[in-house]
Amino acid sequence: MKGLWTPAWMGRHLLALVLTAGCFVLGWWQFSRAADGNSISWGYMFQWPVFGGFVVFIWWREVQLARRRAAGEPVTEPEQPAPSAPAPPDAPVALGRPVRVAVRSAAGATPDPELDAYNDYLAWLAANPGARPADYARRTVR
């Protein structure tokens, strides 16, 4: 691919190579110091390769980003699409993100006299703003 061999990218590849090699050389130097009896160098010996690995990681990520841009793909990962079909009823229950589902309207399902009475009371309250609750009770008695 040509996009990764431009002068700017050659510079980046070279920088990554030099930094990684430098980190590993420094790690090797610490190893030789540790072998000479400098006990603190044992710790440094393990840290330098980690920094070298970090350079490789950044380099790899930049290359991937450039390739995606060149291919016209989205730079960030696309959102996981929602499962198209609902799971069959006998599918094992799995944990997942809470999903918004359509709720069936409860109106007209089953007659509920208690609810009807309450709705009637609310309607009466709305129709008579200044009324006291006791007046409603008197009205029903009448």
Added chain:
Amino acid sequence: MQGALTRYRIIAWIVGMVLLALTLGMVLKYGPTKDATLVETVGFFHGFLYMVYLIATFDLSRRVPWPFKRMVLVMLAGTVPFLSFWAERHVTRHWVPEPAPALSE
């Protein structure tokens, strides 16, 4: 993004302070006293803390997002005594956008 910025600022301050201690240790070690205790104590921790600093900077840089050069620059700024504090302030003031005002009721 503000969370990433806070993490970056905290670790930048810690690494800056430890780096100062390390510099002082270097002065003591190669200076008059030839005393390497401070370097030996601090040096190892500084390595690990700097790793955390790199990760926090990387995280912040991909959230803003920064150009590649700026990310490398900020990462390297963490290795220079005293400059690291200035870099942290500069990043906070100029290179990270202001948080969006919270939605009110």
